[in-house]
Amino acid sequence: MATTQVEGFLGGQTLKWGKHRRIKIGKVLRNFHCRTCDTQRTFVSGDELSCLGLGDNQxxxxxxxxxxxxxSSVEIWFLIGSNDDISGVAPEVRIERYTENLRDRADRIDGHRGPFSDLVKRAQLAYENQLGAGSIVYLRKIFELVTFEVAEIAEIEIKKNNGKNIPFAVVLEKVNEVRNIIPRRFSSNGYQLFRELSDIIHGESSEEEALQKYRPCLQLVLGVVDEVSRDNEYARAIEELGWDVKSISEIAGGSVA
Known part of the structure; x- marks a missing residue:
């Protein structure tokens, strides 16, 4: 991680492990989407921040x-590290971890919004806290939910006559045949994505590997969500234009250019 030299903020006095101190290092400002204002706003801290000692270097x-x-208020937390004594006159410091508690009052500006935004947020939070398999659990849940929701809309059975679930691979294939929920760039490997997510959850990958795979898996899962969203947008557009289209499957199937 990159380090930056800053002016000493502990007054040259070591902050012992477990001890708190109020410090003045300027205000912290972060831009979020404020849910109350329903627009992007700057959130600002007070003049003093709460500091907890974690040793000579943290x-x-x-x-x-x-x-x-x-x-509206939110909380943020920084873990600050230094190779040398962090209480020095001009320590070189780095942010080792950053966490937010937005408490349903704000969202990240670059955060995903939509019907699965809460699960995406939980996945991202797990990832930022170095919980590789935990973050992937939420991604697989999103993939399952969007597939089963489309299956319900398209009246595709997800259970056998005996009440047991039909294998997900079969449901996914049937859903994709009528609604094209898998982006075309990897439509032939749609189930491979689910298998990748499942293998990570079931311990086929280490936590380090799971963390490395999180971002590409997130992009692919969100690709499925976006594909379904576009499908719905097409449906609304066709309806508003008054075109004579019998079902959304005609659009999703590519019969309309």
């Missing part, structure tokens, strides 16, 4: 930030 900084407009 400290924890907690901050409460408020929306400058409606005063």
């Amino acid at each position: 400290i924890s900084i907690d901050a409460t930030l408020q929306c400058i407009e409606c005063r």
Whole structure:
């Protein structure tokens, strides 16, 4: 991680492990999508921040930030590390970990929005806390939910006559035949994505490998969600234009250019 030299903020006094201190290092500002204001806002901290000592080379900084407009509050946390004594006159520091508690009051500007945004948020939070398999659990859940929801809309059976679930691979294939939920770039490997997610969850990959695979798996899962969203947008557009199309499957199947 990159380090940056900063002016000493502990007054040259070591902050012992487990001890708190209020420090003044300027205000912390972060831009979020404020849910109350329903727009992007700057959230700002107070003049003092809470600092917790974790040894000679690490400290924890907690901050409460408020929306400058409606005063909704969120919490953020930094783990700050240094190769040398962090209480020095000009320590070189780095952010080793950063976590947010937005408490359903705000969203990241670059965060995914839509029907599965909560699961995406949980997956991202697990990833940021170095929980590889945990983050993948949420991605597989999104993949399953979007597939089963489309299956219900398309009246595709997901259970056998005896009440047991039909294998997911079979359901996915049937769903994709009528709704094309798998982006075309990897439509021939749609089930491979689910198998990849499942193998990670079942311990076929180490936590380090799971963390490395998180981002590409996230992009592929969100690709499926976006494909379904576009399908619905096409349906609304056709309906608004009053075209005589019998079903959305005609659009999703590519019969309309």
